[in-house]
Amino acid sequence: MHQTTIEQAAAGDGHSIAEAKKHMRTYAIVGVALAIGTGLTVWAAFINFGSREINIIAALIIASTKGFLVAGFFMHLISEKKLIYSVMVCTVFFFAALMFLTLMSMQHDNIVHMR
Amino acid sequence: MEIPYAVKARPDTGLYNAKVGIWLFLASEVMLFGALFSSYILLRVNADPGTWPLHLLNVKLGALNTIVLILSSVTVVFGWASLKMNQFGSYKIFQGITILCALTFLGIKSFEYRDKFNHYEVQLKNNTIVDGHKDGGNTDTNFFAFESARTVTNHSELMSPPEESTLKEIKVPMSEIKDRADGKGKEIENYGPWHSSYFAIYFVLTGLHALHVIGGMIVIFVIWGPLAKVWKTDPERYTNRVEVSGLFWHFVDLIWIFLFPVLYLL
Numbered sequence: 001m002h003q004t005t006i007e008q009a010a011a012g013d014g015h016s017i018a019e020a021k022k023h024m025r026t027y028a029i030v031g032v033a034l035a036i037g038t039g040l041t042v043w044a045a046f047i048n049f050g051s052r053e054i055n056i057i058a059a060l061i062i063a064s065t066k067g068f069l070v071a072g073f074f075m076h077l078i079s080e081k082k083l084i085y086s087v088m089v090c091t092v093f094f095f096a097a098l099m100f101l102t103l104m105s106m107q108h109d110n111i112v113h114m115r
Numbered sequence: 116m117e118i119p120y121a122v123k124a125r126p127d128t129g130l131y132n133a134k135v136g137i138w139l140f141l142a143s144e145v146m147l148f149g150a151l152f153s154s155y156i157l158l159r160v161n162a163d164p165g166t167w168p169l170h171l172l173n174v175k176l177g178a179l180n181t182i183v184l185i186l187s188s189v190t191v192v193f194g195w196a197s198l199k200m201n202q203f204g205s206y207k208i209f210q211g212i213t214i215l216c217a218l219t220f221l222g223i224k225s226f227e228y229r230d231k232f233n234h235y236e237v238q239l240k241n242n243t244i245v246d247g248h249k250d251g252g253n254t255d256t257n258f259f260a261f262e263s264a265r266t267v268t269n270h271s272e273l274m275s276p277p278e279e280s281t282l283k284e285i286k287v288p289m290s291e292i293k294d295r296a297d298g299k300g301k302e303i304e305n306y307g308p309w310h311s312s313y314f315a316i317y318f319v320l321t322g323l324h325a326l327h328v329i330g331g332m333i334v335i336f337v338i339w340g341p342l343a344k345v346w347k348t349d350p351e352r353y354t355n356r357v358e359v360s361g362l363f364w365h366f367v368d369l370i371w372i373f374l375f376p377v378l379y380l381l
Contacts, residue, residue: 020199023196030189041375041376045381063372070372071365081128081129082129084135087138091142094146102153
């Protein structure tokens with residue numbers, strides 16, 4: 001009874017037990033990739049590319065790639081239901097709007113006074 | 116009263132309700148942290164040249180904490196997959212490691228905070244600045260004692276970490292320390308959130324993130340410990356709870372992945 005319920009739960013969510021085993025290997029590979037990405041982030045931050053902007057862009061690209069791995073594989077975003085994607089599209093839209101407003105405000109000098 | 120679709124998927128969404136709920140919550144969290152990242156960008160871009168610190172935080176500890184959170188994310192998905200395979204014992208081990216990772220992360224963060232609160236900048240009447248870690252054992256009130264510090268003439272020299280060879284024990288007589296302009300004591304300030312815009316946004320971002328780590332850890336612990344009996348009576352529901360708490364935990368990891376380079380490296 002217990003075993004059947006679990007198997008039903010697994011099957012109902014689109015994940016068979018065999019799939020779960022296969023996924024564990026994927027999770028381990030993603031974990032190692034994230035750890036390597038962390039090392040790469042530190043390394044890229046201390047390299048003199050000739051321009052500080054390149055360090056910033058490199059760090060953001062690596063962080064975004066790591067973010068994609070976490071969201072895509074650990075949070076299963078690469079194989080989610082349509083409703084979750086709809087929620088994500090709305091989130092990305094509003095987040096992009098927020099960043100757009102931030103960039104727009106940077107066009108004016110001295111809007112933030114700081115020490 | 117039974118809560119509908121707590122276990123089985125709703126026919127229209129194809130998802131159980133808690134999963135929809137956690138994703139909507141995470142969407143709101145993206146906007147919360149997004150607003151703070153936006154504040155960071157504005158503060159940084161508008162900072163006067165030479166006033167934004169670089170590599171002042173301990174990069175090794177920050178990187179170690181990143182690895183700890185990544186490990187915890189792996190153990191969370193391993194725990195969930197173990198439940199899917201009906202291996203409750205493995206789940207308990209993996210999720211136990213997750214809780215240990217959370218405690219380790221918070222321990223390292225506390226150490227970093229303590230280090231900053233113990234780091235002082237003292238302005239002298241001769242317009243030099245003594246900057247370093249306070250000697251906590253000093254009992255002589257006529258002196259402000261540093262266990263390791265450097266003396267600089269320009270504030271911008273404090274924006275990068277000192278070389279070890281320049282650090283030494285320094286005892287500053289209180290009479291040589293500049294009085295504050297408002298007359299309330301001396302120009303002695305530690306590296307708390309009040310020190311500068313950089314440390315204000317650093318403490319806000321990492322403090323809010325640490326609160327999320329604490330919250331996530333408590334939820335994972337409650338499901339792992341006191342609520343473990345639900346596994347025997349309603350395993351599907353229990354597995355769903357683990358999945359939902361795991362989604363929150365991965366989000367906490369995701370935020371740190373961006374916080375680490377932004378605050379420690381750039």
